[in-house]
Amino acid sequence: MSRGARFGLAVLALLAAAALLAPLLPLPDPTEVRFERSLEPPSWVHDPVLGTDLKGRDILSRTLHGARVSLLAGLLGTAIALAVGIPYGALAGLRGGRLDRVMMRTADFFESLPLVVMVLFLLSVAQAYRDELAAAGLSRTHLFFTAVGLLFWLPTARVTRAETLRLRQAPFVQAARAQGAGTPWILRRHVLPHLWPSVLALLTLTVPRVILMEAFLSFLGLGVEPPAVSWGLLASEGIAALNPLVACWWLIAAPSFALALTLLALQLVGEGLRQPT
């Protein structure tokens, strides 16, 4: 594994650990409002290490708690995209023929929709049925994951199909077929295990897109529900700091740095997976 990939993995592991342990760290509550400490600059060494926001909430604590939401969103959204996309693509690729054509036409149709609009529609429609959904144990966060999964399953399905088509020509699949093995068996035994490298590569590509999608929704005010925080929300809250008058650069720097670091690490890991040499 290359140096870059190892670095990326180390960063991701560190971030994941920090996110998991955030509630245990000796940090202020990320939602605790302390008016008397509004907009304190970073001290780097003692209490507000990364400064505070307008309501005196600790930026470091918010960034670490934001990591929980953002990373989870990235992983779960991607998991849904993969869970839908991989079986779809593999089935289409393996069965081929008419089924393949119908499935690919369907994919074409979904691709020709402005999916962002569809997701927004879905979220705004779901908003009106909030109580029914809550009764079924679903919150907006769940809806968000579902919507994002719907947004990103298409590339997964296409890559999987292409890969499966390649595998179908492979001697061991041909042999299994000749021995009369059924499609599910071949799928499970010979195709899915060989898909892992491309799936992992897809993962490193899709997670950043999901995290950025969450940031976009936060910009629109449709992201995670308060008082939860995510990096996208922190960035959109801090956006007003980017003007010539306001000097509160730490509001925007912390979440942007966290986002860039995570996505860089994912990128490096993905590179390493694609070129194992």
Place this chain on the structure above:
Amino acid sequence: MRPALLVGLVLASCRGAAAELVVANGPDPEVLDPQLASSTAEGRILSALTCGLTRLDPATLLPQPALAQSWRAHDGGRSWEFTLRPDLRWSDGSPLTAVDFVDSWRRLLHPATAAPCRDWLPLEGLAEWDPDGAAPPAGLQAEGGRLSVRFQRPVPCFDQMCAYHALAPLPPCDRAAPAGEPASLRVSSGPYRLLERRVRDRVRVARNPCYWDAASVTIARIDFLTTDSLLTALNLFLAGDADYAPDVPSLAIPALASRAEYAPAPYFGTEFYRVNCRRGPLQDARVRRALSLAVDRDALAATVGGGQAPARSFVPPYAAPYQPAAECRFDPQAAADLLAAAGFPGGSGLPRLRVVFPSGETSRDVAEALADQWRRHLGVATTLDMQESASARAAVRAGDYDLARASWIGDYLDPATFLDVLRADNPQNQTAWADPEYGARLAAAEGDAAARLERLRAAESYLLEQAPIIPLFHYATHELVAPRIANFARNSRQYVDWGRLRLAATGPED
């Protein structure tokens, strides 16, 4: 061929020079119908395109003659008589007469128009009036250059209300349009006429040579730019590309404080929370009052309030001589005692309250701070339910909330524009609070002009004690005004008379 096409497209998208005055107007206007518009951004454009019987003095907000050269009130405001200026004309040159007012107000009163300001004209004979007949209600009459109005009850501030765009005359072409079709204002009565309306871009207006006071209109054209983000509006202003911005991002307020272009002034509006008086424990006035007492408005105003004044009352204290009942205070101990007396000591036994508010930087900040205070001082648990603004409004109207953010901007400088909101039959009430005692106190104020303000104050005092609403801030205007506008007057209603603005002769060149 491709580059040529590209150049062509780029050129096509860059049209002419900017107007003499550019306003970073905020959200896109949805409708340019003076009888239907309700947002302040729409109001700014409409006040350039329309002129009422009166207009306001930008400094004092007192009514001055406009399309009417004089007027008289009788019976403490029960009947009014306006004398129009001679030779008034629409921007297309056709004559504008008292009949135009009668016909415009008939459209305003027509149920199919469903204008928000319909109750502003409680005319005599309204109940018997046939909206589709040829005659106006009995209380409304035009003869020659005179317009006489007779109400069922006194309307003491009617001369002020006449300056608002809803009561301005509507051109004949718009009155003739079928019901449901909004006015387009191709012909206008105000200092400016509409040049073009480009959605999400700008509304451009040009001087109306037929305006009665055209001689004092010096700015030839004004652009009202759509600016969805406050940061963009600020950027435009700082770069000198906009001369007026009505609002600024709250993060920028401390840095702006030292600049001459920025001078926050009190604004005749209040931000408050509605309490749903239909919901279980919130039916108990003690619980509602406890919630109100647990709010530290000073701390709130100093941080997330963005320079707004903490509210002590519902009516902002800017409508002198009215003295609001300043009874909102911060007393966590009294709040906890009240909650305990209602049977929920330390918040135990109280269900989780759902707080509905529209998505947006400041409303979210306020909601989070309030939730924090209720938790800390009362032990009350809340669910913050941020919704997109249209669905938040729908939820509040449907009564699907426990506590909900709201705001009210006075339409004229009088306490009634606030206190009427909580009347049991007012569609804006939306708190399910229908207290006959409050209605009786308001009614008691109507008859007697001398004791009116004192009685309104008693009504407000009762309102604050029952606490179907929790006042938070009185708004402040956060206008940015370029120094090249020579005679800008900041007032408590953000009232700008575009026709009387003047650019400094030796303004800074850019």
Place this chain on the structure above:
Amino acid sequence: MRAAALLSRVGALLLTVLAVHAAAFLLARAARGGPFDQERETRPELRRALEQHYHLDEPLAAQYARSLWNLAHGDFGPSLRYRGVSVGEILAQSLPLSLALGAAALLFALLCGVPAGLWAATQRRRAPDTLVLLLTTLLLAVPSFVLAAAAVLAFSFTLGWLPPAGTGSPAHLILPCLCLGLPVAAQIARLTRSGALEILHSDAVRAARAKGLPRARLLRRHVLRPALVPVVAFLGPAAAGLLTGSLVIEQVFALPGLGAHFVQAALNRDYTLALGATVTYTLLLGLCTLAADLLLARLDPRTEALS
């Protein structure tokens, strides 16, 4: 044969438009909150009048038939939110700007991305490669609203070169074009780089190199053309995305483009505008994909694009 294939593609596009129209129509009507939920207009008689005026009180099938009939005429009806303005007018006002901006951003992305990708590939594992990888990752990692706001701060205020927002001169479009194009440029650079790397290690290139072909000619002839195949395949959807604008860019730069309408129409439940915008997007995407496929067939004779 090709004409027939082309025709069938166009037919498929029309079918897609119909399906998209039906899907958008149904989804929009499923929303519970109506488009007429305003702060002060709450009276039932207003709602009735509005619904009658916009035919929202008719049965669903009748509404659909009306909508389909209007679609056939290219008429999407009046906007439900911008009362007094038709959807056609809104599209006509916003589309030219979005097309101009999108085309410029696309051009910019290609002019930056392709050379950067090639350069990185030829300098593999050396400083330029690392630089390109790092830069592209950063560009793809920062939310577009942060990128745009930072660009305004840097170019409009710190340097004072460009106007911060608005329209009026070509200079106003430079910054939005940059912010719109940069992430796409980053993706193009990555695709070009990986495509070129694959080719550079192929036998054909090794043979050409062994023959002593000049480097510039080798790159242009044998590397660039095949390396562009994945780029062009990516370009179809990317172009459609760019040409229909971006809400974030339009909001930050106060531009009256099409991108914001997509989002705002969905959020405001402006059914007619959402329908018009969606159909426009689908048509543009179809045309861009078709163009990309035709280009692909010329770049790589092996792909029978129109089969």
